[in-house]
Amino acid sequence: MEQDQIFVKMAVDSWNGQLAATSKLLDKLTDEQLQEEVSPGKNRGVYLLGHLVAVHDKMLSLLLLRDELYPELYPVFVQSPDKEHADLPSIAQLREQWTAVNEKLNGHINKLKAEEWFGRHANISAEDLAKEPHRNRLNVLLSRTNHLSNHRGQLALLVK
Amino acid sequence: MEQDQIFVKMAVDSWNGQLAATSKLLDKLTDEQLQEEVSPGKNRGVYLLGHLVAVHDKMLSLLLLRDELYPELYPVFVQSPDKEHADLPSIAQLREQWTAVNEKLNGHINKLKAEEWFGRHANISAEDLAKEPHRNRLNVLLSRTNHLSNHRGQLALLVK
Numbered sequence: 430m431e432q433d434q435i436f437v438k439m440a441v442d443s444w445n446g447q448l449a450a451t452s453k454l455l456d457k458l459t460d461e462q463l464q465e466e467v468s469p470g471k472n473r474g475v476y477l478l479g480h481l482v483a484v485h486d487k488m489l490s491l492l493l494l495r496d497e498l499y500p501e502l503y504p505v506f507v508q509s510p511d512k513e514h515a516d517l518p519s520i521a522q523l524r525e526q527w528t529a530v531n532e533k534l535n536g537h538i539n540k541l542k543a544e545e546w547f548g549r550h551a552n553i554s555a556e557d558l559a560k561e562p563h564r565n566r567l568n569v570l571l572s573r574t575n576h577l578s579n580h581r582g583q584l585a586l587l588v589k
Numbered sequence: 590m591e592q593d594q595i596f597v598k599m600a601v602d603s604w605n606g607q608l609a610a611t612s613k614l615l616d617k618l619t620d621e622q623l624q625e626e627v628s629p630g631k632n633r634g635v636y637l638l639g640h641l642v643a644v645h646d647k648m649l650s651l652l653l654l655r656d657e658l659y660p661e662l663y664p665v666f667v668q669s670p671d672k673e674h675a676d677l678p679s680i681a682q683l684r685e686q687w688t689a690v691n692e693k694l695n696g697h698i699n700k701l702k703a704e705e706w707f708g709r710h711a712n713i714s715a716e717d718l719a720k721e722p723h724r725n726r727l728n729v730l731l732s733r734t735n736h737l738s739n740h741r742g743q744l745a746l747l748v749k
Binding site for chain 2: 430432433435436438439440442443447467468469471547562563565567568571572574575576578579580581582583586
């Protein structure tokens, strides 16, 4: 295996590991538990679930793979704090969207070749990437893996 | 910049970013806040701080860099759950150890050459690494970066 393929495998495995652990955790949490705040006065589980769906959905366009599936979630779960919108999507719907968006994303992720991972994403020009080659698509994946770990740690607090 | 150096920069930047964000968060939290549970019935801030110090300290030997600085923390903060030990080190001491262990670790991390990152760590033999080359030192760094993100998300709940 070439060194660039090894690194891509490491980053994709790390993403898949966090994704699998989060899906397992969400399966364990009831809808009632997801309605609770992860700590008094902090975000509710349902908000964090919607937030993760919206951020992963945005990766589809950020990684130049395709348009978002659910662009309506971004203003509600990323650009607004929890409790600002009274009429959130149901937890059942967000659970389905969580599965659908990650399946769509991973369909693309598993097909990208190593050299494509080192290409540009939507928020950087080819000129800037030439100067700062680490600001590539794979770096987005690393960053979103950390983001997922961060919120998974919070969602885990809802387990009784 | 060679492609292997680009990966290493991405992984090390990601580690340093999480470390800086966690140190900033710890500076913001008072000792009183760190004595609180991150959510009712869950780990206290002081335990998570000790846990991160112990896990980062263990990285010194796992990455084959040197012996641990504070091996006495591992049984208390990794092999035991919170509230099992009545006499924990003081928060002042753990704060100093957090800084010291990360400085020691980063002194080594910043000197490792790209090819050294793709070498073995203490928990894998040279034979197994030849078969599974992604199980290298850099993979440990990716994994510990996710671990740090996970617990940083929990510590952030202590901010009022």
